[in-house]
Amino acid sequence: MQKILTALGAAAMLSVSTLSALADYPERPITIVVPFAAGGPTDTVTRLVAESMSKDLGQQVVVENVGGAGGTLGAGRVAQSDPDGYTLLLHHIGMATSATLYRKLAYDTLGAFEYVGLVTEVPMTIVARKDLEPADLKGLVDYAKANKDTVTVANAGIGAASHLCGMLFMTAIGTPLVTVPYKGTGPAMTDLLGGQVDIMCDQTTNTTKQIQGGTIKAYAVTTAKRLDVLPDLPTTDEAGLPGMQVGIWHGIYAPKGTPADVTEKLSKALQVALKDENVVARFAELGTTPSPEADATPAALKAKLESEIARWKPIIEAAGQYAD
CATH class of the missing domain: 3.40.190.10 (Periplasmic binding protein-like II)
Incomplete structure (x- = not known):
């Protein structure tokens, strides 16, 4: 009985400790990995959003470029990171297409990440x-x-x-x-x-x-x-080319196992950032608009990723342009 009570007490203390850590999140800078080179379209979008999210979160949100292999190196880096909310991924439509495009991936696209929200569709x-x-x-x-x-x-x-x-x-x-x-x-x-x-x-x-x-x-x-x-x-x-409509949507992800309270806090910060006057104005100059609040959510990004994997699979298979 004493062992059971001790175990329960330890579990309770761990729970309180976890809740306290979540309440204080973030306590240090957050890194958003961009899986492409600096200066590219996704990098531009990320830096605008990161600067605004920093204000709401009270900690600096820094951008790290981890390019290579069509974005899969950076995505893999985040998939293997600690699920503590301090390493995130901002990826575009390639998050969905890589599931078919690459014969071997170091991560499970749908199983290796938690979702924060959609950012924009360029x-x-x-x-x-x-x-x-x-x-x-x-x-x-x-x-x-x-x-x-x-x-x-x-x-x-x-x-x-x-x-x-x-x-x-x-x-x-x-x-x-x-x-x-x-x-x-x-x-x-x-x-x-x-x-x-x-x-x-x-x-x-x-x-x-x-x-x-x-x-x-x-x-x-x-x-x-x-x-x-x-x-x-x-x-x-x-x-004269009807039906060829495509937008390059971008979303923010966290490693699998990141607490829901953390992803929700990040999602709220993203929603605030996407209403920032500077972000709206800069996006407009680049020919795009921020995602609406309803899309800057974990559920919306998850649904988008699943539907886009299904959409692009037959297109990639028909083209036969695979990567190793």
């Missing part, structure tokens, strides 16, 4: 080198089909947003093109600007300023409605 733009001949999207599709063995489509690497959008574009036009993977968005855009590659499909967070400056040619945006920041750019539906 539109994609179909762009090309400035001197590419076609004047509109219909002309681009005809040109690509007629020159499928020589037209090059740049992307930031297997699993990157530009790779996924490029696959979707080729699926939409029913024509495989020559894909040219780079080690990051920066090098891919540099070669597009220099005319070394023909086409790229990338996030507005990376293309808006180039489009506005006239340094690349823009054909369409992959949204149902035109964007305020690019009002003259037609949607894919308007431009």
Whole structure:
């Protein structure tokens, strides 16, 4: 009996200790891992949100770039971290597509993480080198089909947003093109600007300023409605490629086993950050908007991830572009 009472007492003390720790969370800086290089679209989004979350949480939220393998290295790093709320992951749609794209992953996509909430859904733009001949999207599709063995489509690497959008574009036009993977968005855009590659499909967070400056040619945006920041750019539906709508959504994750009270606190801080006037304004300049409060929740992110895995699985399998 004494042993039982002692065990119960120890359990009670542990419970009180845990509750106390949760009440004091966070007591030190929090790291958000971005599984891509610094300066890219996901990194830009993360730094804006991290700065605002720091104010609400009362601790600095720092960003660490752990790039490589289409985002899976950074995701794996977080999956193996202590579930204490001090190491998080901000990943985009690649979190869903990597489940099919990679034959072997160091983590179980649906089983290795807890969910904090959705951050934003960034539109994609179909762009090309400035001197590419076609004047509109219909002309681009005809040109690509007629020159499928020589037209090059740049992307930031297997699993990157530009790779996924490029696959979707080729699926939409029913024509495989020559894909040219780079080690990051920066090098891919540099070669597009220099005319070394023909086409790229990338996030507005990376293309808006180039489009506005006239340094690349823009054909369409992959949204149902035109964007305020690019009002003259037609949607894919308007431009003659109906059904090619895709947004690169971003979400925040924590390692599996992170206490629900911690993820809820992080979710609340995220919701506050997404209403921050500076975040809203900067997102608008980049052609995107913060997720609404109802989507910046654990349940909404979990549902989004599950549905997107199901959506992209047949597209990736049909393209046959797998990574080891």
